[in-house]
Amino acid sequence: MDKQVDAYVWEAERIADAVPVPDYLERIYWWTYNRSWAVWVFDRQWVVNAILLTQYNRMRRAVLAALGEILPGRTLQISCAYGDLTPKLAMRVAKGGGILDLVDVLPIQLENARAKLPSGAPVRLINMNAEALALPADRYDRVMIYFLLHEVPKDVRAKVLKEAFRVLKPGGRLVMGEFSNPKWWNPFRYLWAVFLSIFEPFALDMWRTDIADMLPDAARGCRMDRNRYFGGLFQRTVVTKE
């Protein structure tokens, strides 16, 4: 199995564009992810915290708490995130003697993630599209997705969730930090809707559709725990595979 994954393990020496960049990523998010100046601008704790309306650290803590303090076995993070989420996750994985696989479709993002990790961190950087993970079923003890789902079109989101669930071991947890439908009294329900509709055209799906209804058939009937934050604008959702 690892031979199969090894083919996707990202190395700086490898020709950068081995995996095609999804159309939505280049068309809509080129200015946030796939340029070195964009990484330089956005990958600052205060910037990502401002983008998440001061809630980045809180959401990171919530997601990490759901994963656990000490993480043995195999952990999968689906897509890189700006800020200190991955280094903190990697520390917990190292404490447990586990391994963290970090998948992203953009080599520039994997390179950036590597620069944030201490040398010797037990992390494999894997250049892969999350819509079709070349990873075996029932492989990971836990899978984490942090603010990816709102950035992708509906059909891609369905594929990513199906894949995340497929590679999760029975008894394992899928932990997601995401946008959610804010309460009527939350001023961001009105202010943020305008921002999102301009800059993040798929994000309002997370308001309109319950994440439970986005999950694959295989997840139906599984335990789902949800916490909402910041007047309902954000959610942490944990699905435990049976």
Ligand SMILES: C[S@@+](CC[C@H](N)C(=O)[O-])C[C@H]1O[C@@H](n2cnc3c(N)ncnc32)[C@H](O)[C@@H]1O
């Ligand atoms: C996790 S999301 C958003 C994170 C959030 N805005 C933050 O930084 O806190 C952004 C990442 O998702 C990656 N990504 C987008 N679509 C992907 C896909 N289909 N497969 C793998 N990675 C993907 C992008 O390359 C980028 O690194």
